[in-house]
Amino acid sequence: MFQYVFGIPFTLLKFLLLWFWGTLKRLIPYALRWKKSIAxxxxxxxxxxxxxxxxxxLYFARAGATLVLWDVNPDGNAETARLVRDCGMKAYTYTCDVTKREExxxxxxxxxxxxxxxxxxxxNAGIVSGKQFLHLTDEEIIKTxxxxxxxxxxxxxxxxPDMVRSNQGHVVTISSLLGESAVGGLSDYCTSKFAVRGLHDAILREMSVLDSQVKCTVVCPFGVSTGMFDGVKLRHEFLLPFMAPEYVGRKIVQAVLTDTxxxxxxxxxxxxxxAKTILPTSAQLVLEDIIKLNEATKTFTGRRQDTPKKEN
Structure with missing residues (x-):
């Protein structure tokens, strides 16, 4: 049986209120939003x-957090730790290959x-091969x-499990716009990002069923100028410009602080x-051809060959 509030089924009322609040929250400037403490x-x-x-x-450090940094590159990790400590916060570094489960x-x-x-x-850790599907090796697909x-x-x-037991915590998944709308030349990358978005969304729903206070944020950037996508060329690049990692890092921490x-x-x-949910595929392809989206990786170079092409 439905419970009623002012003659309206409670579930329907809850749905409408959350819909209204979620829409309103997107319109509120960050400076005016409630922010949780992560000191x-x-x-x-x-x-x-x-x-x-x-x-x-660095932005988490400025918010008062203690940082634990994992990377396969100990030198880069050490430099990040130094910068965090310059902010007056603690940083701990661990060399870890996240592809190795037991490690x-x-x-x-x-x-x-x-x-x-x-x-x-x-x-956050990620890689890209930047090759057409017919040119990918088995090893590259598996690695991605x-x-x-x-x-x-x-x-x-x-x-x-520790977060669930403590009934607090936050999971941040760095996905990609290419985890929702694929492009040619990045078949393995798009597949990996579609998959990780699915994992994230499933975890979020499991937390909801548990009535857990563990929060989840998924980040879907188009392109970030970290060197990972060096050489990628779009026509009319001003329509989809690459973003500075400083901007992305700041926005990620803001999203965590506001439970976005x-x-x-x-x-x-x-x-x-x-648009993808509305337009037929043929129309999508016409729009993509305007900026040569599916040919953008033809000039892909990535980072220098002696440096792993890492997203982080």
Missing amino acids: NEIVLITGGGSGIGRQTA VYRVAQRVKEEVGTVFILVN MDVNTMAHFWTLRAFL EVLYLPPYVQLLVI
């Missing part, structure tokens, strides 16, 4: 040694023993899926997601 919270960032990972760490579990246990319980997990998708399973299994569930960067790219 002295332990934040773990995978791929913390450069790019988005580094800038996100993730082992290093996670060290973090719990040496630093404490992680209550904010930022799954291992770093961009499977690693999220291992870190979540390592840290999410979905963050599109730049914000207007959400219109492209909406």
